[in-house]
Amino acid sequence: MVSMNMGHPSSQILRSMVATGTSQPPRSSRSHRSENSDKDLRENRSPPSKRRTIASWTKQIRVYSKMGVEGYLDDGYSWRKYGQKGIHGAKYPRGYYRCAERNVRGCMATKQVQRSDQDPTVFEINYRGNHSCTMASYEFPSSVNPENQEPTLSTIAQQQNAEQQPSDRVGFLDQSFASSSLHYPLTSTIKTEEQVLLSPVIENNMGKNFSCPYVSPSTSETTYFSVNSFRWHPKLARSGSEINDVISVATSSTNPPFAGLEFPFGEFHTLDGQNFTFDNPPFS
DNA sequence: ACTATTTGACCAAA
DNA sequence: TTTGGTCAAATAGT
Numbered sequence: 001m002v003s004m005n006m007g008h009p010s011s012q013i014l015r016s017m018v019a020t021g022t023s024q025p026p027r028s029s030r031s032h033r034s035e036n037s038d039k040d041l042r043e044n045r046s047p048p049s050k051r052r053t054i055a056s057w058t059k060q061i062r063v064y065s066k067m068g069v070e071g072y073l074d075d076g077y078s079w080r081k082y083g084q085k086g087i088h089g090a091k092y093p094r095g096y097y098r099c100a101e102r103n104v105r106g107c108m109a110t111k112q113v114q115r116s117d118q119d120p121t122v123f124e125i126n127y128r129g130n131h132s133c134t135m136a137s138y139e140f141p142s143s144v145n146p147e148n149q150e151p152t153l154s155t156i157a158q159q160q161n162a163e164q165q166p167s168d169r170v171g172f173l174d175q176s177f178a179s180s181s182l183h184y185p186l187t188s189t190i191k192t193e194e195q196v197l198l199s200p201v202i203e204n205n206m207g208k209n210f211s212c213p214y215v216s217p218s219t220s221e222t223t224y225f226s227v228n229s230f231r232w233h234p235k236l237a238r239s240g241s242e243i244n245d246v247i248s249v250a251t252s253s254t255n256p257p258f259a260g261l262e263f264p265f266g267e268f269h270t271l272d273g274q275n276f277t278f279d280n281p282p283f284s
Numbered sequence: 285a286c287t288a289t290t291t292g293a294c295c296a297a298a
Numbered sequence: 299t300t301t302g303g304t305c306a307a308a309t310a311g312t
């Protein structure tokens with residue numbers, strides 16, 4: 001069996017929680033305002049007896065640039081920040097976000113973003129709930145997946161939610177990401193190569209073999225490949241013992257900032273039984 | 285004008 | 299009581 005990958009502490013802290021829509025917290029002096037929207041949409045709170053649990057998973061993103069952090073934490077959805085809180089024992093505050101479509105479409109997805117104490121370049125993002133909204137702008141690029149209703153992140157997430165909600169979740173790499181391009185090995189100095197490479201691959205990684213076009217020549221176990229837009233299969237797990245669900249985003253501080261993905265080579269398989277490989281592409 | 289973010293207060297769970 | 303999550307008024311940005 002594929003052992004788990006998520007070693008992230010927060011993934012345990014914030015596992016599954018319970019959602020219940022019935023209880024309307026009597027907000028004493030506060031509820032006098034806002035009569036509609038928000039409050040009837042809330043669904044948390046209350047004993048773990050009613051309602052079903054909502055999905056929760058954690059992702060880590062490494063940002064190699066000091067600027068534009070937010071941009072690289074962008075996961076394709078539009079979020080609205082609704083709070084920030086200092087967390088006991090953590091040096092960085094935790095940001096609370098909810099889907100910006102919440103009021104419009106009732107999308108209840110939320111996420112929490114916290115910078116890692118140990119490594120300030122790492123951000124732990126804990127996602128809660130699945131998007132019920134769809135983001136038109138993040139459909140698959142083109143040719144691939146002409147499916148009418150291409151599995152959007154939300155639908156995929158719902159599937160995975162339904163299927164393997166119980167217990168631990170594998171490191172799902174569902175991620176929609178739009179970036180310019182470019183790979184930046186952390187070991188090397190960041191250069192300002194402006195070439196915008198529209199990645200020909202990775203458009204369909206739903207079980208199809210492909211290789212990474214651009215590799216860091218200096219690193220062996222990690223590759224940085226650039227993509228214009230990609231979407232990981234949510235059930236992607238690496239075969240073998242060492243699983244890493246961390247997608248790192250390497251960026252430069254140049255303009256326009258680049259972003260790339262970090263991912264180890266090797267054979268991968270989806271939990272569906274599909275297999276494919278990240279080849280070590282000829283770098284020249 | 286509107287919309288998004290900030291930030292202290294409020295609330296529930298631990 | 300402490301802590302984490304949310305609310306919402308105030309503020310900032312467009």
